[in-house]
Amino acid sequence: MIAALLGTAGWDGRFHFTRLTRNTATKFLVGVVHAISATKTESSVPRSTSEVFDSHLNLRIDGDLERDLVENYSEKVVLLTVNSNMSGHDAIRASAARLREQPPGAKFEFVAKQVNGPHALMIWRATSQRFDDVKGADSFVIKAGKIVSQSIHYRLVAG
Numbered sequence: 001m002i003a004a005l006l007g008t009a010g011w012d013g014r015f016h017f018t019r020l021t022r023n024t025a026t027k028f029l030v031g032v033v034h035a036i037s038a039t040k041t042e043s044s045v046p047r048s049t050s051e052v053f054d055s056h057l058n059l060r061i062d063g064d065l066e067r068d069l070v071e072n073y074s075e076k077v078v079l080l081t082v083n084s085n086m087s088g089h090d091a092i093r094a095s096a097a098r099l100r101e102q103p104p105g106a107k108f109e110f111v112a113k114q115v116n117g118p119h120a121l122m123i124w125r126a127t128s129q130r131f132d133d134v135k136g137a138d139s140f141v142i143k144a145g146k147i148v149s150q151s152i153h154y155r156l157v158a159g
Contacts, residue, residue: 046145053120053140056147057110065096074146081152095152102156103128118142124154133157 047055052072059068069089079091086094106128114121118141126134136154140147 049118049120049142050115052142052145052147053113053115053122056140057113057122061108065093069093072147074143074148077147078149079152080150092150099154103131103134105129106131106134131156131158 056068056072059065059071069092073089073092075089076087077089077092078087079085079095081095083098084091084095103126106126108124108126110122110124112121112123120140120142122138122140124136124138126136128134134154134156136152138153139151141149
């Protein structure tokens with residue numbers, strides 16, 4: 001015979017126990033299992049490097065930096081460039097602002113992208129009113145569904 005006790009906190013702060021029948025205990029346990037499994041969503045499974053990388057590129061094309069930070073970047077992301085050695089979302093914001101200011105109104109083209117394990121590489125170029133050509137490369141390390149490291153290098157060619 002299976003017997004179970006259900007403990008509940010009473011108004012007096014003490015636990016009170018109720019004996020459950022086999023049928024009630026089974027229904028209760030099935031309900032608990034369903035509740036636990038319902039909390040495991042697709043987001044609890046880390047996205048692949050390619051999924052994070054593609055999401056990052058699409059959100060940047062859409063100009064949605066803040067959503068990109070929340071969805072794709074670790075809060076402790078490390079950013080390395082010729083101008084900076086910083087970490088965190090503010091580092092990415094500062095880098096994005098710098099890129100917007102240097103070739104204002106630029107049109108970007110992704111020349112090539114590569115993914116291998118947790119590593120990703122993007123080669124890009126851009127043209128703007130101020131510069132004839134901007135050539136750049138970004139590399140990423142992506143772990144547990146988040147960008148944990150990014151390095152950026154680009155060269156501006158005045159027009």
